[in-house]
Amino acid sequence: xxxxxxxxxxxxxxxxxxxxxxxxxxxxxxxxxxxxxxxxxxxxxxxxxxxxxxxxxxxxxxxxxxxxxxxxxxxxxxxxxxxxxxxxxxxxxxxxxxxxxxxxxxxxxxxxxxxxxxxxxxxxxxxxxxxxxxxxxxxxxxxxxxxxxxxxx
Amino acid sequence: xxxxxxxxxxxxxxxxxxxxxxxxxxxxxxxxxxxxxxxxxxxxxxxxxxxxxxxxxx
Numbered sequence: 132x133x134x135x136x137x138x139x140x141x142x143x144x145x146x147x148x149x150x151x152x153x154x155x156x157x158x159x160x161x162x163x164x165x166x167x168x169x170x171x172x173x174x175x176x177x178x179x180x181x182x183x184x185x186x187x188x189x190x191x192x193x194x195x196x197x198x199x200x201x202x203x204x205x206x207x208x209x210x211x212x213x214x215x216x217x218x219x220x221x222x223x224x225x226x227x228x229x230x231x232x233x234x235x236x237x238x239x240x241x242x243x244x245x246x247x248x249x250x251x252x253x254x255x256x257x258x259x260x261x262x263x264x265x266x267x268x269x270x271x272x273x274x275x276x277x278x279x280x281x282x283x284x
Numbered sequence: 285x286x287x288x289x290x291x292x293x294x295x296x297x298x299x300x301x302x303x304x305x306x307x308x309x310x311x312x313x314x315x316x317x318x319x320x321x322x323x324x325x326x327x328x329x330x331x332x333x334x335x336x337x338x339x340x341x342x
Contacts, residue, residue, distance in 0.1 A: 171321055172321055175322070176320075178323075179315075179323035179326070179327045182324065182328070182331065183311075183327055186327075186330065186331060190334050190338055193338075196335055196338075196342065199331075199338075199339070200335070203331050206327070213324055217321045
């Protein structure tokens, strides 16, 4: 084999490896985002069920609207965190479609923050996140270029 | 587009009102229509409706 053919063969092997790596990372990212979406659905279901179970008793016990609102606030914070996490997971998928891993790395810090807030809010309401959320948080932490600073001044 | 959204909301109105009054079947029907991550949002609306019924609209 001539030297130039050997170089060409090596370049082809390297290119195939690079494509393989790219697909691997992107595939892992898509799997992670899908797992994140399942976590959000599961927490929404659990929070909604808890809200329905406890509403009548909380309403009965509350003497004022302010007292009722204060009792329900932990569930409402979960609802707000679900909206945020759902939105940023959809945005992350769109970014991944449009720009690949480079774009996802830029947004991953904010996705990590939104899912972290959701897990914290759920725990404050007495709802445990499914264990696979740790895989999602770990992947996003390893992928993020930087911490999320959007909206902060 | 906005007219169609208005028509759809008008169609759902009676089901929403029945759910607010505590009709379980209406609530389940709404849950089947809503995207999966909106169940807590529906329950929050029911919280607010229940509080309005007991304490009055703020």
